[in-house]
Amino acid sequence: MADRVGRLRAAYGAGARHLLVLLACFAVASWVALRLAGEADRLRMLAWFVGAVVVHDLVLFPVYATADRVLRRLTVRRAPLNHVRVPALASALLFVVYLPGILGLGGSAYESATGRQPAPLLGRWLALSASFFLVSTVVYIFRRWRRDRS
The missing domain is CATH 1.10.287 (Helix Hairpins)
Structure with a gap:
């Protein structure tokens, strides 16, 4: 075996x-x-998928790999690094998923697909991103306080 x-x-x-x-x-x-x-839009979906793969591999991956390398060099200790990485990743993921709504694009397509008016998402995304970083900061401060106390 x-x-x-x-x-x-x-x-x-x-x-x-x-x-x-x-x-x-x-x-x-x-x-x-x-x-x-x-589906009638299968070619458009395929083009979007291929474009997303190409954009990720040729543009986004080098950008966030470089940003991570810069963050690693700037931080002496590795502990605070994940308290920046996790909220940044969550915020970036939400940005990519809701990009048309955040930028105010595709309102007619959204309305025809759902029958509802598109809601302004920029303020909500900013507030949610700020809350991600705030929670991460509170967790980091609590961990430091607990570590320094013991």
Whole structure:
């Protein structure tokens, strides 16, 4: 048994659980692709998906990898770094997901799809992002206080 696991790890590069999770992800992605195959806007969705992959790999990844490297060099200790990373990631993820609403774009498409007027999201996104950083700051201060006390 251990020999089979060792051969799988040598051939595949990871363990059996990783392979199973990856196969499950491919199954879900295939199901979504089959569901979208009958949609009228499938080519537009495919173009958006390919564009998102290209923009992420060629633009966004180098930007946030560089920002992380700068943050690592600026912080002497690693502890506060995650208290900046986590709220920044949450804020960036919300920004990307709600980008058209935050920038005030796509109002007619939103209204035709939902039958509702688009709500202004910029103020809400800013408030939510500020709350992410505030909670992270409070957690960091509490951890420092508890560590200094003991």
